[in-house]
Amino acid sequence: ATFVAQRAAAPPGRGPGHGHPQSAAHKPKLGRGTKATSASEPWQPYGAADVPLAEVLRYFLWWYKKTRQEKKYPFIDLLSAVPLQQIYGCPLGGIGGGTITRGWRGEFCRWQLNPGIYHYETVIADQFTVCLRRKGLTVYQQVLSVERPRTLQDWNWGYCGHYAFYHALYPRAWTVYELPGQNVVLTCRQVSPVIPHDYQDSSLPVGVFIWEVENGNDEDVEVSIMFSLQNGTGTKEDKRGGHWNEPFAFEKEGTRVAGVVLHHCTPVNPFSLAISAREKAGTRVSHFTAFNPTGSGKEVWQDLLQDGQLDSPAGESAPTEKGEVVAAAVCASCAVPARGHGTLELALAWDMPRVHFGSKEKLHLRRYTRYFSSEGDAAPALSHYALTRYEEWEKKIEEWQKPILENSQLPPWYKSALFNELYFLTDGGTIWVELPPDCCAEDVQGPAGAGLSQLLPVLREYGRFAYLEGQEYRMYNTYDVHFYASFALIMLWPKLQISLQYDIAVTVVNEDVQLRQYLMGGETAQVKLKNVVPHDIGEPGDEPWQRVNAYLVHDTANWKDLNLKFVLQVYRDYYLTQDSLYLQDMWPVCQAVMESELKFDKDNDGLIENGGFADQTYDAWVVTGASAYCGGLWLAAVCMMCKMAEVLGDRETMQKYSAILQKGKESFERLLWNGKYYNYDSSGNVTSRSIMSDQCAGQWFLGACDLDQGQFEVFPKSHVASALRTVFEKNVLGFAGGTMGAVNGMMPTGAADTSSVQSKEVWVGVVYALAATMIQEGLVEEGFHTAEGCYRTVWEKLGMAFQTPEAYCEKKVYRSLAYMRPLSIWSMQLALERRAARAPAPPAQAGAPRP
Numbered sequence: 001a002t003f004v005a006q007r008a009a010a011p012p013g014r015g016p017g018h019g020h021p022q023s024a025a026h027k028p029k030l031g032r033g034t035k036a037t038s039a040s041e042p043w044q045p046y047g048a049a050d051v052p053l054a055e056v057l058r059y060f061l062w063w064y065k066k067t068r069q070e071k072k073y074p075f076i077d078l079l080s081a082v083p084l085q086q087i088y089g090c091p092l093g094g095i096g097g098g099t100i101t102r103g104w105r106g107e108f109c110r111w112q113l114n115p116g117i118y119h120y121e122t123v124i125a126d127q128f129t130v131c132l133r134r135k136g137l138t139v140y141q142q143v144l145s146v147e148r149p150r151t152l153q154d155w156n157w158g159y160c161g162h163y164a165f166y167h168a169l170y171p172r173a174w175t176v177y178e179l180p181g182q183n184v185v186l187t188c189r190q191v192s193p194v195i196p197h198d199y200q201d202s203s204l205p206v207g208v209f210i211w212e213v214e215n216g217n218d219e220d221v222e223v224s225i226m227f228s229l230q231n232g233t234g235t236k237e238d239k240r241g242g243h244w245n246e247p248f249a250f251e252k253e254g255t256r257v258a259g260v261v262l263h264h265c266t267p268v269n270p271f272s273l274a275i276s277a278r279e280k281a282g283t284r285v286s287h288f289t290a291f292n293p294t295g296s297g298k299e300v301w302q303d304l305l306q307d308g309q310l311d312s313p314a315g316e317s318a319p320t321e322k323g324e325v326v327a328a329a330v331c332a333s334c335a336v337p338a339r340g341h342g343t344l345e346l347a348l349a350w351d352m353p354r355v356h357f358g359s360k361e362k363l364h365l366r367r368y369t370r371y372f373s374s375e376g377d378a379a380p381a382l383s384h385y386a387l388t389r390y391e392e393w394e395k396k397i398e399e400w401q402k403p404i405l406e407n408s409q410l411p412p413w414y415k416s417a418l419f420n421e422l423y424f425l426t427d428g429g430t431i432w433v434e435l436p437p438d439c440c441a442e443d444v445q446g447p448a449g450a451g452l453s454q455l456l457p458v459l460r461e462y463g464r465f466a467y468l469e470g471q472e473y474r475m476y477n478t479y480d481v482h483f484y485a486s487f488a489l490i491m492l493w494p495k496l497q498i499s500l501q502y503d504i505a506v507t508v509v510n511e512d513v514q515l516r517q518y519l520m521g522g523e524t525a526q527v528k529l530k531n532v533v534p535h536d537i538g539e540p541g542d543e544p545w546q547r548v549n550a551y552l553v554h555d556t557a558n559w560k561d562l563n564l565k566f567v568l569q570v571y572r573d574y575y576l577t578q579d580s581l582y583l584q585d586m587w588p589v590c591q592a593v594m595e596s597e598l599k600f601d602k603d604n605d606g607l608i609e610n611g612g613f614a615d616q617t618y619d620a621w622v623v624t625g626a627s628a629y630c631g632g633l634w635l636a637a638v639c640m641m642c643k644m645a646e647v648l649g650d651r652e653t654m655q656k657y658s659a660i661l662q663k664g665k666e667s668f669e670r671l672l673w674n675g676k677y678y679n680y681d682s683s684g685n686v687t688s689r690s691i692m693s694d695q696c697a698g699q700w701f702l703g704a705c706d707l708d709q710g711q712f713e714v715f716p717k718s719h720v721a722s723a724l725r726t727v728f729e730k731n732v733l734g735f736a737g738g739t740m741g742a743v744n745g746m747m748p749t750g751a752a753d754t755s756s757v758q759s760k761e762v763w764v765g766v767v768y769a770l771a772a773t774m775i776q777e778g779l780v781e782e783g784f785h786t787a788e789g790c791y792r793t794v795w796e797k798l799g800m801a802f803q804t805p806e807a808y809c810e811k812k813v814y815r816s817l818a819y820m821r822p823l824s825i826w827s828m829q830l831a832l833e834r835r836a837a838r839a840p841a842p843p844a845q846a847g848a849p850r851p
């Protein structure tokens, strides 16, 4: 089996059926031992071994102090990168309540319950098992897993993966299982409440499994689905003792849900898990309160085998002893008539309402505690809610996805990429918390007092949201990267983007005077200066929001892109939401960061200069003097300052920035335009004529805000078109046969720019942004070709489904699995929607849409 989006498929409806061949999904078969890359070409994570010894020493000393002396997680662990496992599928759970990822073979294998901290472990007891009975006798009982583990040996393992297909279209996934020799087909739909513009149900830590049973026989069959789960997540904590299980039944508004709650009693961030099923006419729910998942499993297996149900003892289990592990099971059964159809509904809920980060200084209440108890007893109510609302969720998800899935002009891979890349919004170590009810302005604003009129109302109403730069780069809301990813948030949960921006605005006006040494240059400087945008809002191992700038590779007060990216997002957000109070609040902050930025225009030519080090998001790619990337972002930000001043009637500021824009545009063209594209920088160094794939980043944002023509044209249209064509010709078609997206830097000779580790990388999120820019500029086919290379490389060739990395090289090396930036694919969607709104739809045709 390979990761090939074979015949396109859409999710099955809320009734029988295996899906209809219309649109896209990520779709592998469940065979064992799938390898997405050939054995001769093993791909390796970028790690300490890739950095010259002399350079890595400072990092190593810091790493040693952090991990060995302070006994903490480093925000980036270059010495033990997460090994590549080509196993992942669609994660479970809403936004910010923790996530549990299932593999495409059905395993429960990636856990993030403690915010921002991942644990990669397949827990073998976590399974679905089917039992079929005819005429009162069990005829078939099978764990729906291809595994053959050493534990639970009395269970019937080793289901043949050839008979099943997995499909993922986030936030849904579905697997079709044929049961060999039984003439019965099971389809399990997995649904999580991830619903655009919904700020309630989207926060819930639940997933629902709807099992559709089709009986192709001429006689009735009794079908049972058993869901077993270990108390814990497969860490050593599972053996610490004191965990216990308890059966429950929860009835409300005429619906009864029953199952088992598994209480996981750790000193920090205790939680409970609940497995459950919905009772209804013709459906019986039974349970097994406690069994040993490290034993043979005989007691559970035999219990089910006997009558297709579990014994359902009353009462809770005794707490586990130290060294002991416990599991539970719930079973739903129904009779399916000959040639008929039945449905069984099961759910998984988890409840860790109150969380501490690594420093344990502050207690945070998750967003869902606004709607459910925060006492740690909400799992039954969450289960009931999930099992009675999922149909509504499915309907809303369908309404949202349908127009895109049914657009025959869009290629299937794009539909898969667009929805499936969204996994990172929940599975990016995401945390969404409430402001404490007694919280006052001062608590949130910091000592400097931000004077933001809507700060408290916004945070009170929508909470605080943060997601990691990457599962391996544990910094929250890394802002230079969020710039790319933010399109997903502003288009789908705009209030979360606004809330995030308020948090950034607060950090801008505050400072952290502590001194520290930076890894790259070795200099010592303050952690955070006033009036600059931070790199990130902190790390999960410490106290995010409270202590910002976990990143200590560079002193980012001297980075050139962060302040500009704030201004660009403020206007983009305003343009898309028309939220004038937000604009008014952000305006003084924009002015403050632009004042700081103006200091980088040392020669007063209206254009900022880079400082001769890697002072922007490409944090290992040195740039000196005027540059296409930062200079372009600067001009776009100056243009947006003019536009915002116009909207707010601030004539003085309008005049100031209009004058800078005039001067800056002229300097940019003079210093960087070479007749075909914008040079990497104006240093005159060997690589200053490098063709940077991201050279039109400023234009990308201008275009997204319709500020790219007429009185607001910053970059001559013909120059933008020529630059994008050059990038397409050199960085896309001239790299890896045009099949792997755009390499970051390419020399005009056609040789890759190897001057830095990052110039020779492809950054997936940058490629999607580039594709969006191409679409905005009418190079639609080129845009799709460019983006397709990344999708095919990541999801098909490298087997990195649901863990899209930040970067890969042409051969062998990738960097930072499960990364934030690829969410920028939503800017392609924005660009397409704009085009569709402007022009009448062209006649339907196969393949990519017409330019």
Ligand SMILES: C[C@H](CCC(=O)O)[C@H]1CC[C@H]2[C@@H]3[C@H](O)C[C@@H]4C[C@H](O[C@@H]5O[C@H](CO)[C@@H](O)[C@H](O)[C@H]5O)CC[C@]4(C)[C@H]3CC[C@]12C
Pocket (backbone or CB within 6 Å): 051, 054, 055, 056, 057, 058, 059, 076, 078, 469, 473, 475, 478, 480, 481, 519, 520, 521, 522, 551, 553, 616, 617, 618, 619, 620, 806
């Ligand atoms: C410590 C080394 C140099 C010491 C010296 O000069 O004496 C560093 C040399 C190379 C660094 C690594 C490299 O830059 C890649 C990783 C970057 C990562 O930072 C994030 O990366 C994003 C770009 O992919 C960026 O946009 C974002 O803002 C950053 O947060 C940090 C880890 C790196 C592995 C980095 C680690 C230090 C070096 C080894």
